[in-house]
Amino acid sequence: MIQIQAFEMFLSSPACKIEVPERLTVSHEALVQSGLADRCVSIPVREATDADILLVHSEEYLEAVKKTPYMTLEDLKEFTLQYGDVYFHPNIYHCAKLAAGAALQLVDSVMTGKVRNGMALVRPPGHHSMRSAASGFCVFNNVAIAARYAKQKYGVKRVLIVDWDIHHGQGVQYSFEDDPSVLYFSWHRYEHQKFWPQLRESDFDSVGKNKGVGFNINVPWNKVGMQNSDYLSIFCHLLLPVAYEFNPDLVLVCAGFDSAIGDPEGEMCATPDIFAHLTHLLMNLAGGKLCAVLEGGYNLTSLAQSVCQTVQTLLGDPAPPPANLDGPCKSALDSLHCVRSAHRQYWSCLKHAEEEEEEKTLDKGEEGNSIEEKVWPEPPKRVTPTIRTAVVLPDGVTCPDGCKRFSSSEDLDPLIISKLNDVSGFMHAVLGLLLPLAYEYDPTLVLLVRMSDAGLCEIVWQQLTGLLQGLAQGHMLVLMQDGEKECVGPTASSLLGYPAPSLGQLPAPLPEDVASIESLRHRLKADWKLLQTTGDFTT
Ligand code: Q9C
Ligand code: ZN
Secondary structure, eight states: OEEOOOOOOOSSOOSSSSSOTHHHHHHHHHHHHTTHHHHSOOOOOOOOOHHHHTTTSOHHHHHHHHTGGGSOHHHHHHHHHTSBSOOOOTTHHHHHHHHHHHHHHHHHHHHTTSSSEEEEEOSSOOTTOBTTBOBTTBSSOHHHHHHHHHHHHHOOOOEEEEEOSSSOOHHHHHHHTTOTTEEEEEEEEOTTTTSTTOOGGGSTTOOOOGGGTTOEEEEEEOSSOOOHHHHHHHIIIIIHHHHHHHOOSEEEEEEOOTTBTTOTTTOOOBOTTHHHHHHHHHTTGGGGOEEEEEOOOOOHHHHHHHHHHHHHHHTTOOOOOOOOOOOOOHHHHHHHHHHHHHHTTTOGGGTTSOOSOOOOOOOOOOOOOOGGGOOOOOOOOOOOOSSOOOOOOOTTOOOOSTTOOOOOGGGOOHHHHTTHHHHHHHHHHIIIIIHHHHHHHOOSOEEEEOOGGGOOOHHHHHHHHHHHTTSGGGOEEEEOOGGGGGGHHHHHHHHTTOOOOOOOSOOOOOHHHHHHHHHHHHHHTTTOGGGOOSSOTTO
């Protein structure tokens, strides 16, 4: 956990009405007030060096930005005009170096194991800035720089970037569109290209280029008012299956909270508690190595609540019960269907995606209620259990001390490797069937029974227990049989909140497994809305 305060020095009124310094002060204040700040390790900030910045940006652009602190206000105005929706202030070069440097300090801390995960509260944001251009309040592309840095300094092979900000991070897309080592996922308000930045290449059919084909995933929202179910559907039926197949070594989140209710830019209706679940669902990837870096978020109340939900989940507290999961809307399902179809040829987990030609249904205009007047209940205070996990053991079995992490998929035994196709099928069922069903059912207790004859290897079991802890506020009871002693340690480790080891790169699930999972999903989806993946209810 890391936090930086960048101070604006506008004495007159700020040029930008929404990307304001208070975004950081209210977020930090909320973390302090809720007691979360005390539980985080604060990491000192540094300025990104020229070499860091040049990982993503051109020398000409860096040199131009370097001059801005010395420009007259008139020159600054002119400099600003060559870019879209960005404001240069004499102090912004300094702040932008700190913002990128903060992301790098966080990557260092996570990669060296000083902390498991963390969030960098920074501004200016980064995901819109391009190799040689500022854009959309962004000067340097903090997360893109962090991804290149992690690859270069730590030899990280695969980076997953999840951009849940409500705008398309076109700068991130451009940086990595031909790079298969960085998987970029973004959902964004699009409205059939009517919404800023109004780019053709923000649509679902921009899937990456050359060697990077398949490694750029765009989910365009063609209507405003998207809700928790819409976000969760995209995670269960698209992002998570692909992410598990990709098997990242590091997860970076472009953590913009303008995708939450009340935001004047996003105009969406997902509540702040959804970020607890989005965060939780990503925390078992990459052995738990996750760095969230603030991007947008302009409703100060919604922003502060969302930041707290994210940080509290990173700290390992159980997620609150997910609010109003009444199924995705037609427009979201249309988007989901289009993206799954566009990516079917690149990801074996999507191979079975509905075969029909996508007929894009054009959406009607949205009901015009004003977003700024939206009210939502403050998320209830989340509990931090004083004792997290109890282990009840039969006589003669000693409690596993240390509950050590069972790391690296490299040392899987051959028996397990022969079962990897089963693992793929199992994960397919967990992500696309069990999780959405469970979320919609909203249990108050998860009772997990391990049958010794299921032959489920321990790391898969750990993934399952980890993912299911997002339900029922983490209330989970695991029952195991006597012959399962070797599984007590991994189970306790998962219940204690240690991330599951990654599963390695999974092969395609067996066709017969996919067929039976899909047929079950089709039979159940009339009753369980979160099982739908298309807007056409007859298929
Ligand atoms: N009339 C981020 O959220 N458009 N950037 C403003 C005002 C630019 C958003 C339109 C929005 C940029 C990081
Ligand atoms: Zn944004």
